[in-house]
Structure formats: structure tokens, C-alpha cells
Amino acid sequence: MLTIVIFLPLAAATLLALRGLGGRRAIWVWIAATAVDLILVAAMWLGYRGGIGHETRLRWIPSAGAGYHVGVDGMSLPLIAMTALLFLLCAVYSLRGTERPRSYAALFLFLQTVSIGVFAALDLLLFFVFFDLSIVGMYFVIVGWGHGDRARSALTFFLYTFLGSLVLLLGFIGLFLGAEPHTFDLTDLAANPPFSGSPGSAAPVLIAIFVGFAVKTPVVPLHTWLPPAHTDAPAAGSAVLAGVLLKMGTYGLARIALPTLPVAWQRYAWVIIAIGVVSLLYGALVALAQENLKRLIAYTSVNHMGYIVLALGAAGLVAGDVRARELAVTGAVTQMVGHGLVTGALFLLTGVFWDRARAYELNRFGGIAANAPILTALTAVAAFASLGLPGFSGFIAEFQILAGVIGAGAVVAGALAVLGILITAALFLRVLRKVFLGGPGELTGRVTEVRPAELAAVAPLLALSLIIGIAPRWLLDLIDPVAAALVALVSR
Amino acid sequence: MNEDPSALLPELLMLGGAVIGLLTGAFTRRDRQRAVAWICGTALTGAAVATAFAAVRPDTMAFEAYAVDPLTNVTRVTVAVATLLVVVLAAGWARGNRREAEVYVLLLLAALGAVVLAGAGDLLVFAAAYLVASIPAYALAGFAEDGRGTEAALKYYLMGAFLGVIMLAGVTLLYGLKGTTSYMSLAGAPGAAAGCGILLLLAGVLFKAGAVPGHFWVPDVTEGAPPVVAAFVTTVPKIGALAGLLRLATEMFDGADAGWRPLVALIAVATMTLGNLAAFHQDNVRRLLAYSTISQAGYLLIPVAVTGQTGLARPALLFYLAAYAVTNLGAFAVVVAVGRDSLAGYAGLARRAPGLALALVVCLLGLVGTPPTAVFAGKLLVFAAAVDGGYAWLAVVAVLNTVASVFYYLRWIVPAFRPGEPPAPAPVATRVACLAATASLLLGVAAALMLTRG
Numbered sequence: 001m002l003t004i005v006i007f008l009p010l011a012a013a014t015l016l017a018l019r020g021l022g023g024r025r026a027i028w029v030w031i032a033a034t035a036v037d038l039i040l041v042a043a044m045w046l047g048y049r050g051g052i053g054h055e056t057r058l059r060w061i062p063s064a065g066a067g068y069h070v071g072v073d074g075m076s077l078p079l080i081a082m083t084a085l086l087f088l089l090c091a092v093y094s095l096r097g098t099e100r101p102r103s104y105a106a107l108f109l110f111l112q113t114v115s116i117g118v119f120a121a122l123d124l125l126l127f128f129v130f131f132d133l134s135i136v137g138m139y140f141v142i143v144g145w146g147h148g149d150r151a152r153s154a155l156t157f158f159l160y161t162f163l164g165s166l167v168l169l170l171g172f173i174g175l176f177l178g179a180e181p182h183t184f185d186l187t188d189l190a191a192n193p194p195f196s197g198s199p200g201s202a203a204p205v206l207i208a209i210f211v212g213f214a215v216k217t218p219v220v221p222l223h224t225w226l227p228p229a230h231t232d233a234p235a236a237g238s239a240v241l242a243g244v245l246l247k248m249g250t251y252g253l254a255r256i257a258l259p260t261l262p263v264a265w266q267r268y269a270w271v272i273i274a275i276g277v278v279s280l281l282y283g284a285l286v287a288l289a290q291e292n293l294k295r296l297i298a299y300t301s302v303n304h305m306g307y308i309v310l311a312l313g314a315a316g317l318v319a320g321d322v323r324a325r326e327l328a329v330t331g332a333v334t335q336m337v338g339h340g341l342v343t344g345a346l347f348l349l350t351g352v353f354w355d356r357a358r359a360y361e362l363n364r365f366g367g368i369a370a371n372a373p374i375l376t377a378l379t380a381v382a383a384f385a386s387l388g389l390p391g392f393s394g395f396i397a398e399f400q401i402l403a404g405v406i407g408a409g410a411v412v413a414g415a416l417a418v419l420g421i422l423i424t425a426a427l428f429l430r431v432l433r434k435v436f437l438g439g440p441g442e443l444t445g446r447v448t449e450v451r452p453a454e455l456a457a458v459a460p461l462l463a464l465s466l467i468i469g470i471a472p473r474w475l476l477d478l479i480d481p482v483a484a485a486l487v488a489l490v491s492r
Numbered sequence: 493m494n495e496d497p498s499a500l501l502p503e504l505l506m507l508g509g510a511v512i513g514l515l516t517g518a519f520t521r522r523d524r525q526r527a528v529a530w531i532c533g534t535a536l537t538g539a540a541v542a543t544a545f546a547a548v549r550p551d552t553m554a555f556e557a558y559a560v561d562p563l564t565n566v567t568r569v570t571v572a573v574a575t576l577l578v579v580v581l582a583a584g585w586a587r588g589n590r591r592e593a594e595v596y597v598l599l600l601l602a603a604l605g606a607v608v609l610a611g612a613g614d615l616l617v618f619a620a621a622y623l624v625a626s627i628p629a630y631a632l633a634g635f636a637e638d639g640r641g642t643e644a645a646l647k648y649y650l651m652g653a654f655l656g657v658i659m660l661a662g663v664t665l666l667y668g669l670k671g672t673t674s675y676m677s678l679a680g681a682p683g684a685a686a687g688c689g690i691l692l693l694l695a696g697v698l699f700k701a702g703a704v705p706g707h708f709w710v711p712d713v714t715e716g717a718p719p720v721v722a723a724f725v726t727t728v729p730k731i732g733a734l735a736g737l738l739r740l741a742t743e744m745f746d747g748a749d750a751g752w753r754p755l756v757a758l759i760a761v762a763t764m765t766l767g768n769l770a771a772f773h774q775d776n777v778r779r780l781l782a783y784s785t786i787s788q789a790g791y792l793l794i795p796v797a798v799t800g801q802t803g804l805a806r807p808a809l810l811f812y813l814a815a816y817a818v819t820n821l822g823a824f825a826v827v828v829a830v831g832r833d834s835l836a837g838y839a840g841l842a843r844r845a846p847g848l849a850l851a852l853v854v855c856l857l858g859l860v861g862t863p864p865t866a867v868f869a870g871k872l873l874v875f876a877a878a879v880d881g882g883y884a885w886l887a888v889v890a891v892l893n894t895v896a897s898v899f900y901y902l903r904w905i906v907p908a909f910r911p912g913e914p915p916a917p918a919p920v921a922t923r924v925a926c927l928a929a930t931a932s933l934l935l936g937v938a939a940a941l942m943l944t945r946g
Contacts, residue, residue, distance in 0.1 A: 017846075060939070125872070129863035136862055143906060155902065162898055166891040173876045173887075 001047075002054040002070050005040045005080070006117050009033055009087070013109035016102055023101040027094055030105035034088040034112065041084045045077060050481060052122070052187070053077075060125075066184040069123040074482035075254065075333050076119045078475060079247060082340045083119065085460070086243045087112040090236040093348055093457035096355070098234075104145060108236070111137040115244045119251060124172045124184040127256070128165070131216075134245055135161045141237040142229060147354070153228035160225035161215055168212025168252075174205035175260055190259035190489060202264040209257050210272070217249030217305045220279040230298035231360070235351020238294065242301050243344035247336045250308040254332065258312065259489040266490065269316030273405075276313050277413050280306025284423035288430070293360040294350045296431065297343065300386060303420060304339045304394075307401050308332045310417060314405040318491050324407025329483035330476060331400025337475070338393030338465060342385045345461040349379050352454055357443040362434045366441035372449045376436045378458050383428040385465045388421050393468035396476075499554040502539035502546065502568045503607060509535020510600040517593025528593040529583045532600045533576060540572040556674065557614035559739065566810045567610035567735040571728055574817040575603040577924055578724045581821075581828055584920040585720045595635065598628035599724060606732025609700070610739065615663045615673040615693075618736060622659065622696055625732060626652045629725050633717040644709075644716030648725075651709045652699055659696025665689040675743040690745055690752055694759075697740070700733035702726065703789040704763040711770075714782035715833075722778060723824030726785040731813050734792050738799055738809050746800045756797040757886050764790025764893045771900045776833050780900060781823055784859060787897060788816055791890055794874050798881025808877040812870030815858075815935055819867055822855035822928030829921035830914055835904055839912025848922050849908045851929035856901040858932045861894055866935035 012033035016026055044054055055071035072080060090108060098104050114137055117130035135158060142154035176182055178194030178201065195202035215222045230238050258265055265272075283302030290296035311332035315325045352375060353360060369376040385392035398421060406414035450458070468475055497504065513528045513535075520527060543565050551561040558564075579596055586595045605625025612618040630652065634645030666689040667673050669681050681689075699706035714722040745752045767787030774780040792812055799805040829848055832838060842849040858865035871894070878887040 060937075129868075132863050132868075136857060139902075144909065151906065155899070158902065159895055159898055163891070163895040166894055169872070170875060170879070170884075170887055170891060173872070173879050176876065177880050 001040065001044060002072060002120055003056055005037055005044065005084075006070065006113055006120055008037050008040070009109040009116075010113040013106040013113075016106040016109070021102060026102040026105045027091065030094070030109060031088065031091045033109060034084065034091050037112070038081075038084040038088050041081050044072065045081060048072065048077060048478075055122075066125040067123055068126060069185055069187070070117075070120040070126070071122050072120060074478045074480070075251070075486075078333065078337045078478060079119045079251060079340075080116050082337045083112065083115045083244050085464070086239065086340060086344045087115075089344070089348070089457040089460060090239055092453060093236055093351070095453040096451055099145065107137060107140055107144070108240070111141070111240060115240075115248075118248050122186045124175065124186060124189075124256070127186070127252070128169055128172060131168070131248060131252070132162075132165050134248065135165060138237065138241055138245060141240075142233045145234040145237065146232040147234070148232040149228070150232040153232040157225050157229040164212050164215025164222070167208050167215075171205050171208030171212055174201075174208060178202070178205065186256065186260075193260055193262055193492065195261070195263075199263050202261050203267075206257060206261045206264040206268065209261070210253070213249040213252040213257065214275075215249070216252070217246060217309065218302060219275055219305070219309055220282045220302065223279075223283075223302050226302065227295045227298045230301075230347075231292065231294045235348050235354065238347040238350070239344040242298070242347055243340035246301060246305055247340060250305060250312070250332070250336055253309070253312055254329070254486065258315065258486055262490045262492045265316045266318050269313050272313030272316065273310055273410055273413050276306050276308075276310030277416050278306075279303075279309060280417060280420040281423075284420045284427070288423055288427040291362050293353065293362055293431065293435070294347070295360070296362075296427065297346050297350065300424060300427070301339070301343055303424060304335065304343070304386075306420070307398060307417065308335050310405060310413060311335070311401040314408045314410050314413075315487055316490055317408045317410065320408030320410075322487060322491075324404045325487045326404070326480070326483045327400050328404025328408060329486050330479050331397050331404055333479045333483065334393065334468070334472070334475065335397035335401060338397050338468060341461045341465045342382055342392070342394060345378070345382045345458045345465075346386060348454070348458050349375070349382060352450060353447065356448055357446045359443055362431065364441050364443045365435045365447065366438045367436070367444055368447050369436045370440070371444065372447055374455065375447070375450045378450065378455075378462065379436065380432055381462050382458075383432060385462060385469075387425045387428045391466065391469045393465040393472075396469055396472050494552050494554050496554070499546070499552055499560050500558065501542040502572070503604060503611075505535050505538045505542060506572075506600055506604040506607070509538075510597050510604065513593060513597045513600065517597065520593070522590055522592070523588070525592040526583065526587070528596050529579055532596040533579055535600065536572045536576045536579065536603070540569050540576075543568040543572070553613060557617045558608075558611050559613045560611065563735055563739055563806065563810065564607075564611040566814065567731060568607050570731055570814045570817055571603050571607050574728050574731065574821060575599055575724070577821050577825075577928065578720060578728070581723065581825055581921055581924050582720045584918055585718060585828065591635075595632070598632050602628040602632070602724070603728055606728050609732035610735035612736060613675050613739070613743070615666065615675070615678070618740075619660060619663055621732070621736075622656060622700065625700065625729050626656065629729065632721045633713050633725065635721060636718050640716035641718070644713045647712050648709045651706065655695045655699040655706050658692050662689045662692025662695070665692065675740065678744050679746065687751060691755075693740070697733050697737045698759065700729045701737065701789050701792070702730055702786055703793060704759060704766055704786070707763065707766070707786050707789075710786055711779050711782040714785075715776060715778045719778065719824060719828045722782075723821055723828070726782065726824075727817050727820050730785070730789060730792075731817055734789070734796070734809060734813060738796050738806065741796050742799045742806075753797050756793055757883055760790045760793035760797060760886065761889050762790070763787065763793060764890065768893050768896045768900075771897070774900070775835050777827055777835060777838070777904060778833055780835075780904065781820075781827070784897070784900070785820060787893065788820070788859065790893070791871065791874055792816070794883070794886055794890060795877045797886065798877050798883050801881040802877050804873060804877035804880055808870070808873035811873055811939065812867070815866030815870040815932065818928050818935060819855050819858040819865065819932045822851060822925050822932060823859065825921050825925035825928055826852045826855065829917040829925055831918065832914065835907055836912075838904065838914060839907045839910045840914050841908040841912075843911070844914050845917045845922065847926055848917050851925040852908060853905055854929040854932060855925070856905055858929075860898050860901055864933065864936045866932045866939070869936050869939040
């Protein structure tokens with residue numbers, strides 16, 4: 001079943017590539033494929049009974065201990081569901097029209113297979129295959145359908161993240177060679193961590209893996225590829241990049257680095273916490289200074305991902321309270337899901353601005369609330385959700401992270417992180433004031449109301465964020481056991 | 493002592509195919525010389541099949557000078573399949589040429605030389621194989637009889653003769669030291685003289701592999717010679733030379749002074765870095781591919797540097813060689829199919845021939861080492877071998893070079909998706925390109941089969 005969920009979009013992409021379907025029909029095939037995939041994910045969720053569910057394990061390179069091993073648990077299932085939903089809504093969003101729709105749809109379907117594959121993989125090589133292909137897919141999205149200086153941004157994105165992924169590959173090779181017997185299988189590696197005899201050699205491997213994922217996350221100072229890539233990508237591409245691809249970095253840290261290198265993770269927990277705090281403060285401060293709406297949202301992603309790195313770092317504080325550390329990890333996973341929904345919505349909304357006015361500069365807009373009340377309402381809700389207002393997913397996640405981090409003993413880091421939330425609030429209020437309130441700007445006249453396709457794409461994301469914010473139990477009950485298991489693994 | 497000629501059946505089949513092909517070509521009308529292509533193709537297929545049977549038998553040393561083991565067997569198959577692809581490509585290009593038959597025969601002879609380079613267990617056999625692999629290639633490089641082809645052939649020949657003489661000097665020196673030319677008996681030859689002999693020997697090998705400092709011929713030949721010949725000389729001799737070098741290193745160098753390891757590692761670094769840097773601003777796709785093959789030779793030298801220190805070295809080299817051969821031939825097949833040399837000439841390819849454009853993307857990203865193509869599995873093994881063999885820094889350098897290489901491969905991919913009007917692609921070459929791209933993907937997925945045998 002999980003294999004079908006992973007490869008169904010790819011099969012649909014092949015179908016699109018082979019059959020000469022017209023533009024509009026291609027989009028409908030895309031929507032149908034993603035909708036079926038989402039239904040299958042929902043069925044998987046309902047059929048999930050704890051532990052590793054829907055597991056498939058086939059041998060591929062037996063001598064290297066590598067295989068086709070996929071499965072879901074409380075951490076990957078919500079992310080897979082979020083991915084499937086976001087891709088469906090990107091397809092709906094593209095109903096409003098796009099250039100060369102057939103190849104666009106095929107490329108996004110390919111990206112969907114790759115993204116779900118990353119979250120489902122339980123084998124390092126399989127994980128890497130999907131991880132690396134996500135870069136290739138996103139490169140073509142940016143270079144083919146982006147705007148502005150897209151060739152340059154796409155190349156920066158490719159080279160930067162590709163370097164990160166190869167450093168990651170070196171780390172994986174290190175894990176492989178450090179394990180006895182040599183294996184790439186993640187469950188085996190987690191059950192029997194490598195380098196148990198020689199903790200000294202675990203440090204370079206952790207550095208390689210951390211740097212590899214940090215580029216993707218991204219973490220300051222390895223974030224410089226992100227603003228240009230986001231700014232020049234098409235709206236749906238940005239939504240997928242921020243909503244799904246960035247999660248691969250933090251997911252990889254939680255899924256691979258934490259359980260396989262527990263001793264090294266404990267030793268460097270404070271370094272990771274510091275990196276997380278710097279990242280979230282720097283991201284927030286730089287976002288505050290942005291005049292370009294899309295760059296601003298891109299930097300808030302750096303900020304939001306910083307909380308996750310902070311929480312995962314706090315999970316390694318063995319001296320701290322176990323319950324608090326579990327709380328932090330639960331918050332981190334919730335943040336991954338919530339950020340995917342809210343930032344996806346925000347980027348799709350910036351696409352509306354580009355579509356109408358071909359500009360992102362804040363000071364060229366103003367008073368939009370008068371011509372486009374629904375657009376204003378959607379953006380306001382998304383902005384409040386993003387800054388962590390109670391009632392939205394961001395609040396649940398950030399509250400758990402802060403409570404967990406402070407509870408685990410990192411009081412100063414927690415206090416600084418609160419400061420980050422404050423700055424985010426300020427910057428979103430500044431955006432709302434400049435763009436939607438006040439007198440009209442030079443481009444305000446061009447911004448018309450959202451179209452039905454745009455509304456249908458954005459509203460479900462915000463609604464889901466609201467549901468998680470008000471009634472989070474169904475999600476947290478799924479995440480809690482795996483957070484506890486993760487903390488137990490890292491405490492060895 | 494094993495003196496059973498059937499152990500050499502694949503080599504004999506290739507030799508027999510070349511001889512029969514030559515005779516048939518001499519007595520056949522010009523418009524029927526296509527028959528020679530079929531003869532050569534059959535001989536290559538036969539050699540590959542015979543190897544499959546040989547692979548299940550135990551390892552042996554034929555005539556005390558020729559090893560029949562997995563290293564030889566994998567080289568036999570890889571060379572046979574790669575040459576077969578080139579013969580198919582050449583059949584489209586050489587059709588109607590008055591010396592059509594000679595093309596196939598020369599390809600087959602050069603391929604035979606490449607196989608023997610890998611199997612040789614004696615320096616004299618190695619030197620003979622060097623000549624068999626080189627001389628037909630010189631003739632092929634100048635085959636078009638135009639100014640650039642002649643220049644390419646002359647450069648190729650002079651470089652090959654010069655480095656070949658240096659290599660022979662090395663053989664002489666080693667023979668003088670121990671009174672033998674067998675690898676096994678030469679193992680552990682002590683002292684500076686032996687080190688000097690090894691150094692001289694490397695000159696010839698690096699020429700065939702197209703690695704620094706024997707790489708100067710590569711761009712000129714690739715640009716000047718007909719594209720099919722360029723595809724051949726940058727692929728098949730490299731397979732033989734690197735497999736042969738691995739055998740030399742494993743069986744002969746290993747006992748000697750340990751200084752050769754850092755030397756090979758440094759050559760690897762120089763080769764991959766120089767190849768990549770020089771490829772950066774090429775606007776001619778053939779020169780770009782030429783420098784790319786140089787950088788690939790650099791990655792391929794990594795397992796040689798760590799052989800004997802890790803069990804991964806041999807599977808890594810062999811798998812990478814097979815993957816490289818298929819992928820590189822695919823990229824050249826695209827060049828043959830489109831028939832344009834400038835990067836700008838590929839504009840509009842995606843619209844005109846989507847299949848061919850996809851093959852180009854797969855092959856070029858394959859050369860980068862993007863999963864799930866075959867070169868990814870090869871690179872993975874090479875990196876693992878380097879880390880396991882104590883040369884982690886070499887893996888880091890290779891990673892940096894890989895990232896740098898993305899830049900120039902993308903410079904070729906991007907124009908293919910821009911609007912433009914390329915000529916109609918040649919049908920045979922298009923099929924070869926698609927076949928090679930598919931094979932590159934399948935080989936990546938089916939890595940298991942190769943590895944369990946290696």
C-alpha cells in the first residue's frame with residue numbers, strides 16, 4: 001500500500017509524458033492522481049496501529065546491506081499526509097493557468113513521489129536516492145517556470161544543496177562502515193548504533209550528516225541558497241520547497257542522526273541548541289528588514305526551522321527531564337507539519353500578488369483590504385497562524401517546543417526563542433499594515449480578488465492549521481509514542 | 493600450468509571476428525560491406541556469452557601470463573557490450589564509405605587490446621596489449637582524412653608513442669632488476685629502482701586511461717576525430733587501462749614501497765580537478781565531454797589508490813567502469829544523433845525529440861552521479877572504498893569535484909529546453925542513446941547482480 005502511495009504519482013507522470021493530453025486535461029489528471037494518493041494516505045492513517053506500519057522490505061544490494069525498505073510511523077505519517085495534501089492543493093491552485101501545463105504537472109508528480117519516498121524510506125540509500133532526486137526535480141521547476149533571475153537562482157540552489165547532499169552521502173558511508181555488520185538499513189542501525197566501540201570516530205560522521213541536513217533545512221549560516229531560490233520559483237514551487245523539501249532536513253536529523261549517533265548527539269547537544277537559537281533569531285531579524293514579500297516569507301522559514309533544530313538539540317540533553325524532552329520532540333514534529341501547511345498557504349498567496357502585479361515589493365502596495373477583502377482575510381489568517389497565535393498549529397508546536405526546551409534545562413535558549421516569536425509577530429504586523437491597510441500604493445489597483453481555484457487551494461491549508469490549533473489530540477496522540485521512542489533512543 | 497586455449501575463448505572470438513571481418517571486407521563489394529558489421533557484432537556477442545560461461549568456472553592463470561578471474565571477466569563483458577554499442581553507432585556513420593569494413597575491424601582489434609590490458613599477468617603481454625589497443629585507435633582517429641582528423645591522429649600517435657616508450661623503459665628496468673616480467677615474481681621488488689620502474693610504467697597506463705599527465709590528446713582527438721571514434725577512444729581503452737592498472741597495483745605494486753599510493757591519489761586529484769576546471773567554459777560539446785571523461789578517470793583512479801586496503805576497491809572500480817562506459821557512450825550517442833557541436837545547437841531538442849532530450853538528461857545527470865543511475869552506485873562504492881581504505885580526504889575532494897561538475901553538465905542540459913530549431917536527429921543513434929540511458933538506469937537499480945559477482 002505504501003509503495004502504491006509512493007509510486008502512484010510517478011505512474012501518473014509517466015502517463016502524462018507519454019500521452020499527448022491537452023493543457024487543461026493534464027491538470028485534471030494531475031488533480032485526480034494527487035486526490036487518489038491523498039485518499040490512500042488517509043486510508044493508511046486509519047489502518048495504522050502503532051510501531052512501524054505498512055512496512056515493505058526487499059533486498060537490493062545484499063552485500064551492502066541495502067534494500068527497498070519503507071514504512072511509516074507517528075513521525076512520517078503526518079508528514080506524508082501533509083505532503084500529499086499540499087501537492088493536491090498545488091494542483092488545484094494551478095487550475096488558474098500555467099505555461100506548458102503537461103510537463104509542469106509531470107514534474108510536480110515526480111516531486112511528489114520523491115518527497116513521499118524520503119519520508120517513507122527506512123534505508124539510507126533509498127532515502128538518499130529520493131533526497132537527491134528532490135533537488136533535480138526542484139531545479140527544473142525553478143529554471144523552467146520561475147521568474148526574475150531564475151537560471152542563476154536555480155543553479156545556486158542545485159550546487160548548494162547538491163554539495164550538502166554529497167556531504168550527507170559521506171556521512172551515510174561513515175555510518176555504513178561504522179556499523180557491525182555493515183548495513184544501510186535504518187532500523188538495524190537504530191537498534192544497534194554504529195561506533196559503539198569508538199565514540200571518537202562518531203563525531204566526524206555526525207558533523208557530515210548534520211551539515212548535509214543543515215543545508216537542506218536550512219540553518220544559518222548555510223541558508224544563503226534559500227532566499228533567491230524562493231523568490232524566483234513559481235508560487236506552487238515555493239510552496240512545495242518550503243512546505244515539503246525543507247522538512248527533509250529536519251526530518252532527516254530526527255530520523256537518522258538522533259537514533260544512530262546518540263552518544264555524539266548528546267555530546268554536541270549544546271552546539272546544536274546554539275545553532276538552532278542563532279538560526280531562529282537571525283531568520284526573524286533578517287525577515288524584519290526585508291522589503292520583498294517573498295524573501296520575507298523565505299526568511300521566516302529559516303526562523304521556523306530554527307525552532308525544530310532547537311527542539312531536537314534539547315532532546316539530547318540527557319541531564320534534563322525526560323517528559324520535557326519528549327514534549328520538545330512532539331513540538332518539533334508538530335511544527336514540521338504546521339509550518340508546511342501555513343507557509344505553503346503564504347507562498348501560494350504571494351503567487352496571487354505576482355500574478356496580478358508582477359511585483360513583491362511591500363512599499364508598492366497598500367490599502368489592498370479595500371479592493372480584495374477575501375485576499376486580505378486569507379493573508380491575515382495565514383500571517384497570524386505563522387506567528388504562532390493561539391488557536392493555530394504554530395502555537396501548539398512552539399508552546400510545546402519552548403516548554404520542552406526550558407524544561408530540559410536550556411532556560412536561556414528558551415528565553416531567546418521567545419524573543420524570536422516576538423520579532424516574527426512584529427514583522428507580520430508590519431506586512432499587514434504596509435500592504436493591506438493605509439493609503440493605496442502604486443500597484444494596489446491591479447490586485448484583484450482571489451479566484452475560486454486560489455481560494456480552494458489556500459483555504460483548506462489554513463482550516464487544517466486551525467483544526468490542529470483547536471483540537472490537536474488526534475495528531476499529538478500519533479506523534480507522542482514516536483517522540484518518546486526517539487528520546488529513549490537518544491538517551492542510550 | 494594451464495595451457496588450455498579455451499580459457500581464452502572470448503579473446504580468440506574477438507581476434508577471429510577481426511580476421512574474418514578483414515578478409516570478408518577485402519573480397520566484398522563496397523555496398524555490401526555492412527556484412528562485416530554483422531560479423532564483428534556476432535564476434536562481440538559471442539565473446540560476451542563465452543565470458544558468461546567462463547565466469548562460473550574457477551579462476552585460473554592461462555599460459556602463466558594471462559589471468560582469468562572476475563576482473564578479466566567483467567572487463568571482457570563491459571568492453572564487448574561497449575564496443576557493440578559503438579559498432580551499431582558506427583554502422584550509421586560509416587555506411588557507404590569505401591573503407592567501411594576497416595572501421596569495424598579496427599574497433600574490434602582495439603577492443604581486444606583493451607581486454608588483454610586487463611587480463612595480462614606479465615609485463616610483456618601488457619606492453620603488447622598496449623600496442624594492440626593503441627595502433628588501431630590512431631588509424632581510427634584519422635579516418636575522416638580531413639585536416640582536423642589528421643592533426644588529432646598525429647597528436648594521439650606522438651603522445652602514445654612517447655609515453656609507450658617510457659613505459660617500455662620501465663618494463664626493461666624491472667626486468668633488469670629481477671630477471672622476470674611476471675607480475676607475481678616482480679611483487680615486492682625493493683628499493684628506488686623498483687619505484688622508478690613503477691613510475692615509468694604508470695606513464696603508459698595513464699595515457700591509455702586519459703589521466704593527467706597523459707591526457708593532452710583527449711580533447712583534441714575528441715574534437716577532431718569523427719564523433720563515433722571519439723566515443724570509442726574515450727571509453728573502451730579507459731576500461732582496459734584502469735582494470736589493468738588495478739591488477740598491476742594489486743599484484744605487483746602492493747609489495748613494493750608504499751609511496752605509490754599517495755602518488756596515485758595525487759594523480760587522481762589532479763586528473764579530476766583539471767578535467768572539471770577545463771570543462772567549465774567549453775562551448776563545444778565534444779570538448780566538454782572530453783574534459784568530463786578526464787575528470788571521470790580521476791574518480792576511477794581512487795579505488796586503485798586504496799586497493800589491498802579495502803575489499804571494496806575491486807567491485808567499486810569494476811562497477812564504476814561499467815556504469816561509466818554505458819553512460820558516456822549514451823552522451824556521445826546524443827552528439828552523434830544531433831550532429832551539432834555547439835551548446836547552443838541543442839536548443840529546442842526537448843520539443844523536437846523528447847526521448848533524445850530525456851536520454852541526454854539521464855546520461856549527463858548520470859555522469860554527475862545522480863541516483864538512481866548506474867554511476868551513482870559506482871560513486872557510492874568508490875567513496876566507500878576511499879573512506880574504508882583510509883583515504884577519506886580523497887572522497888572529500890571527489891565530492892567537491894562532483895559538485896563543481898554539475899555546473900558544466902547543466903550548461904548543456906538547460907539549452908535543450910529552450911526554444912530553437914535543431915536538425916532532425918539520426919534514428920539509429922537516437923535509439924542507441926535511449927538504450928544507453930535506459931541501461932544506465934537499469935544498471936543502477938540492478939546493482940546487486942554486478943556486486944555479488946564482482
